[in-house]
Every structure is written in C-alpha cells, then in structure tokens.
Amino acid sequence: MAIKLTKGNKVNLHKSSDSGLGEILINLNWNSRPQNQGFFAKLFGNDKGIDLDLGCLYELKNGKKGTVQALGNCFGSLSREPYVALDGDDRTGESSVGENLRINGNKLSEIKRIIVYTFIYEGIANWQQADAVVTIKYPGAEDIIVNMDSYDSSYKMCGLVLFENVSDTTFSVEKLVQFFPGHSALDREYKWGLRWVPGRK
Secondary structure, eight states, X not given: OOEEOOTTOEEEOOOSBTTBSOEEEEEEEOOSSOSOOOHHHHHTTOOOOOEEEEEEEEEEXXXXXXXXXXXXXXXXXXXXXXXXXXXXXXXXXXSTTOEEEEEEGGGGXXXXXXXXXXXXXXXXXXXXXXXXXXXXXXXXXXXXXXXXXXXXXXXXXXXXXXXXEETTTEEEEEEEEEEESSHHHHHHHTTOOOOOOOXXX
C-alpha cells in the first residue's frame, strides 16, 4: 500500500539492507493532452500538449552544487558525482513510464540535500489539466506518492520534493508542491546560490 505525502510533512526512508538505501526512483507522470483547449487553439495550431520536465537541484557534502535536468543536457550520473541521474526527456508526456530521476541511495553519505522539481517547458501553465503525479520507489518499501494538488498558480516551475540527509543513515522526504516563476526563484527560496543563464534542449 502506497504512502501519500501531505504538504509540509516528512517521512524517512528505511534501509532494506546494511549496504544502503539502494536506488531511489522518482517518477513523474502527467496528462500531456488537456481536453479543453478549444476550437481556436486547434485551428491555429496552438494545441500542443504540455511538456513537463523533471529535474533537481543537488548539494553534496563536499560543497558541490548543481542541477540535473534535460535543459542544458545535464543528465547527471549514478556512479559518480552527483550520484543523481535523469533517464531521458519525454517531450510528449505520452510515454507510459513518464520521466524518471534516480538517486544512488548507497552514496547517501556524499549527499547533503536534493530538491526535485518540474517545470512546463512547452504548453500553457495549467497544472490542474496536467494532473501530474510523482511516485518515489526504493527497494523493500512502499511507494511514496506526491500528488500535485495545488493548482492556483500561473507559474511554470514547481518544487516537488525535498530530500535531506539525516545523520548519514537515511533521507527525510518532504512534500513541497511550491510554485515559482523560474529556476532562479526556486534557488533563492532554498538558498542554493547557483548562477542561472538561459538554456535550450
């Protein structure tokens, strides 16, 4: 039975073995084709589906900070720093598996914190029609579900989940679902201190 996170609440991940947490999978799935786009949108070719991108900000214990996302081709790595990797980029939202971000939980002691986010790369900023759901999976435990159940925002960026290192023994996981006008605003809110420039994919 899955655990549904409520906003502001935290849960700790549980180790299934002495070797570590194993691979932590964060999956994003959404409805890429809103139903009520209207006749004129279709007539003038403005009925493109919503393209959500999944990514994260990371901070390592050694002080290194950065991002993993398709924008800028920063896909990361599981076997070396930052121990976080994006599987690929679903441009349509029609993939049955959505988009996946993976964290190497066996490198927990190297990681300080991670914020998982999504942003609308293409399409209208209508989160309700996107109906996005985040599922967190890891070995020997129940799935953790994060529903994007806040819709009153025209901002295209959303901080989803915060992972924080707890005494090098586990991660705490907190539901955020907080909206921002862009990457730099999310960065400022959580005091990451990165320098942002426009990117393309």
